[in-house]
Amino acid sequence: MSKMRIANLHPVGAEGHRYYEVPGSVIGNGFSSEVVAPLVPTVFLTETDRRLMDLAYLEAGMRAQEAGFDAMFINSVADYGLHLLRESAEIPVIGAGQAAMQFAAGLGARFAILTVWPPATRSLYERLLSDYGLRDRCMAVRHVTEDAELSGVISEDGLVARMHAGREEVIERIALEGARLVSQGAEAIVLGCGCMSPIHRDLADRVTVPVVDSITAGHKLAESLVSLDLRPARPWVPPVGLDYLRHMIRETAHLASELKLTADSCGDSCSILTSSRP
Template sequence: MTRRIALIGGGAAAGPVVAPELRQLVGSEDELVAYPSRVSVFPHTALELLLQEVGHAEAAVAAVDDGVAAIAIDSVGDYGLAAMRASLPVPAFGAGEAGMAAAGAEGRRFTIVTVWPPSMNFILEGRLRAYGHSGACAGIFNIGTEPDVSGPEGPGAYLSRIKSGHRSVIDKAAGAIATAAAQGAEAVMLGCTCMSGIAATLAAQASVPVINPLAAAVAAAAKAEAVPPPETLADRKDMLRAMVDAIPQQPAEACPVCIEAPQP
């Protein structure tokens, strides 16, 4: 029997062609389907993060209405995860939660390496606290800088530079992983699901395990069993849709850190 698994959010894996590193994590007859958030704001601050919580929850509702059997959130911020688990009749897994659990397995000390600049660390730090991993995380390595995102050319220009020069991104990430290992990290979690496409390349060069958080969430969703349906008032779905309906007319904000695939 074919099971449909929803990828909630945006990024490389949510494109029309499912990334091969994710395809191999589900059954041969199973299907990964992307449900991007209709709230097209990048979470530079806690306010935009709150908006994305709503957008991701609404996308998850649409996925369940389409008959998906499980949900994986395509973001280490796990936007809307608590709301999904409280209101949806299918299991939901966050990349941040799954990735941190894998990185810290068996009491390992781990480090996070991300393409985001330090100003975005509040999202990762919030997830570390929420999941009880703050003590196990030895630090966050940022290979992106503030000018990359907030410079005069804007985040769109940064995105273009990343897409046209992926080798430099891989080299920076590999260098950060090597430094983390030299400083005693026993594992490294990649700090953005947009790094999924280069995860295998980075892992092959590393002396410690490199965790792809998106792959961890998809793998968990693929193995998940049914959950008891929660008691949720039917009108809440309509209320949520009405809130999000007011947003799609706004200009979309490009994610300044997405990487579609490694380039030669």
């Protein structure tokens, strides 16, 4: 019997950095997880960046549907293209961010988001909480780093790279912020980036409340919908033209090359954060 295929929408990272893959221990019997990469690297600091990502993930998701996947999950807490895909796709579409936040909301009265990214990214989380009606349930968005540390976060031996290497001082720094959130009333903690997935278990062992990993939450919710044979009900809309979408994305991709984006150690192309802007 063939396996039910779940598409993992995420850019393919630098060689050796595969945190974005769903761990084999998470994948249920009868299911598979396959990465389907958007055509452009991830950029996320500005609203323009996010609009480009929405289109890129829309194209990747529709490509996954065309390839015969049974469901897809957007492997980014930012949930790029989620609303666009739900308008267009005929298979279940799960956003890792929405899944993680909804799981956390089901585990306690108040949850918190803990992220390695600095306050420059706060608007992204606030928008998601508003979109999902969870502002009143989230007691804090806690940034482990400051804006001044941004270039260091994504450097070759930066916080993300050291986190993936399991460096104790980094895990302890993040765990300390998690413990503070618990002391302030958080009853569950959402990890605010998929890049934090490798230390999920370490953090869960060091705090006294549930810690929700977005990659695990997104994939397992997609599996559940497939198992229950639940598909989206949507009003009829004209099918998305993949060729048209690809043309739009490739035409705008030159912006990335002008900003000299390269894949960094966290698996995304985050150097946009340190590039100069007019």
